[in-house]
Amino acid sequence: MSNLSKPAAKPAGKLAGKTSAKARTAYVCAECGADHNKWQGQCGECGAWNSLSEFVVEPASAGKGVAASRRGSWAGRADAPAVTALKDLSHTEESRVTTGIGELDRVLGGGLVHGAVVLVGGDPGIGKSTLLLQAISKMAQTLPALYVTGEESLSQIAGRGARLGLPLDGVHALAETGIERILEHAATMRPSLIVADSVQTLWTEELSAAPGSVSQVRESAARLVRYAKETGTSVFLVGHVTKEGGIAGPRVLEHMVDAVLYFEGESGSRFRVLRAFKNRFGAVNELGVFAMGDKGLREVPNPSAIFLSGSRTPQPGSCVMVTREGTRPLLVEVQALVDASPLSNPRRVAVGMEGNRLAMLLAVLHRHGGVAVGDQDVFVNVVGGIRVQETAADLPVLLAVLSSLRDKPLAEQTIAFGEVGLSGEIRPVPNGEDRLKEAATHGFKRAIVPKANAPKGGRIGEMQVIAVERLAEALSAAE
Ligand code: TYD
Numbered sequence: 506m507s508n509l510s511k512p513a514a515k516p517a518g519k520l521a522g523k524t525s526a527k528a529r530t531a532y533v534c535a536e537c538g539a540d541h542n543k544w545q546g547q548c549g550e551c552g553a554w555n556s557l558s559e560f561v562v563e564p565a566s567a568g569k570g571v572a573a574s575r576r577g578s579w580a581g582r583a584d585a586p587a588v589t590a591l592k593d594l595s596h597t598e599e600s601r602v603t604t605g606i607g608e609l610d611r612v613l614g615g616g617l618v619h620g621a622v623v624l625v626g627g628d629p630g631i632g633k634s635t636l637l638l639q640a641i642s643k644m645a646q647t648l649p650a651l652y653v654t655g656e657e658s659l660s661q662i663a664g665r666g667a668r669l670g671l672p673l674d675g676v677h678a679l680a681e682t683g684i685e686r687i688l689e690h691a692a693t694m695r696p697s698l699i700v701a702d703s704v705q706t707l708w709t710e711e712l713s714a715a716p717g718s719v720s721q722v723r724e725s726a727a728r729l730v731r732y733a734k735e736t737g738t739s740v741f742l743v744g745h746v747t748k749e750g751g752i753a754g755p756r757v758l759e760h761m762v763d764a765v766l767y768f769e770g771e772s773g774s775r776f777r778v779l780r781a782f783k784n785r786f787g788a789v790n791e792l793g794v795f796a797m798g799d800k801g802l803r804e805v806p807n808p809s810a811i812f813l814s815g816s817r818t819p820q821p822g823s824c825v826m827v828t829r830e831g832t833r834p835l836l837v838e839v840q841a842l843v844d845a846s847p848l849s850n851p852r853r854v855a856v857g858m859e860g861n862r863l864a865m866l867l868a869v870l871h872r873h874g875g876v877a878v879g880d881q882d883v884f885v886n887v888v889g890g891i892r893v894q895e896t897a898a899d900l901p902v903l904l905a906v907l908s909s910l911r912d913k914p915l916a917e918q919t920i921a922f923g924e925v926g927l928s929g930e931i932r933p934v935p936n937g938e939d940r941l942k943e944a945a946t947h948g949f950k951r952a953i954v955p956k957a958n959a960p961k962g963g964r965i966g967e968m969q970v971i972a973v974e975r976l977a978e979a980l981s982a983a984e
């Protein structure tokens with residue numbers, strides 16, 4: 506029976522093979538966006554587990570055109586791409602509009618570029634919708650702007666706008682998740698700015714996958730990006746963040762957009778930090794600082810001392826550092842708790858800094874500082890929910906650990922910064938003088954810093970600067 510049916514099936518397969526326009530099923534990794542022909546438990550590209558999901562690739566009509574033209578020769582065609590010397594190309598400085606929020610402009614690199622697509626990621630409830638509603642209400646006074654919501658109802662948004670006292674005159678809102686209809690409305694209204702809140706709710710009719718699935722998110726975002734580039738419309742996409750800290754949906758979203766901003770903060774703290782993770786039109790690592798209050802997000806244009814814990818009498822296990830994320834120095838408090846561990850494998854927990862770096866620093870502390878914490882649990886926390894990524898935090902972390910271990914506070918009004926190398930040397934960090942000046946302005950009296958960062962006279966204003974070259978010197982300066 507099966508033998509009989511086989512020959513009948515074959516020609517059909519052949520026929521289907523000949524017609525090129527056939528939907529293909531691909532399996533796309535949610536982490537790195539890699540395509541696979543069949544499902545597998547682990548992504549072959551990035552090694553993530555259980556990250557593949559089904560994605561129906563429709564034969565794109567535009568793609569066909571390209572394929573057809575590739576078969577023929579480009580030569581002699583009017584639209585043939587030509588090799589050009591870059592210096593002969595005319596270029597214009599990209600034009601920017603201010604978002605009306607200085608801290609947001611700063612993170613974007615000086616305002617929003619026309620036609621730019623910006624992905625704003627962050628935990629649920631962090632304030633993404635609030636930030637973008639505040640921005641759109643300011644921008645709508647000069648530009649036609651459209652707020653597309655798939656999460657909240659229009660009356661909820663209007664209610665929030667009214668409660669925050671925002672001018673909502675120019676803002677148009679649309680509660681819609683189908684990308685086709687969103688683009689239809691956009692085509693009639695011709696907004697200069699679209700906010701899509703959130704990208705996870707968008708879906709396209711062209712795919713049969715469920716809304717929220719990787720393929721839907723990826724395809725809908727791609728349609729919006731294409732629309733933005735064709736029409737010069739600026740687009741803010743809101744994206745939720747997964748437990749691992751990435752934007753839910755394929756990593757490939759990050760490649761498609763011009764800028765990726767992360768909105769961070771601790772749930773207990775009212776401060777929020779907006780950080781550029783990628784920016785085609787400006788610097789990354791620039792920080793924007795906001796405070797969430799009953800009137801929404803307020804800018805904190807001079808944030809340098811807000812990440813101190815408040816208590817200025819020195820406590821054991823605390824060290825103030827000056828970090829310089831972006832273009833401003835920030836005073837940040839690092840806290841450590843070192844306690845005898847009941848476990849055979851003591852815990853190392855780092856909040857606001859990288860865990861592996863902490864483990865490495867503790868090894869250097871043992872080997873080159875002669876301080877053993879092998880039988881102790883070590884917890885390190887950066888106050889205020891800020892995340893410190895630069896290596897200038899190395900020395901303050903170790904000073905905080907030592908201070909907690911000895912149960913002895915650092916001398917009053919002391920700051921520190923510096924990178925700690927594997928051989929126990931203290932390496933300089935960029936912009937040492939800026940950092941020292943900032944600390945001096947805030948009344949700090951002592952600074953323990955790398956030798957190359959110290960000023961000639963050993964002082965900045967009232968502040969005494971102790972220059973150290975080796976970890977052992979730094980530890981004895983702190984005791
Ligand atoms: P929201 O912008 O809805 O967050 P997201 O879009 O990132 O999910 O912010 C919601 C949180 O912000 C909510 O927990 C309440 C708080 N909030 C205030 O504290 N004050 C305010 O004026 C507003 C609008 C929100």
Ligand code: MG
Binds near residue numbers: 633
């Ligand atoms: Mg929201």
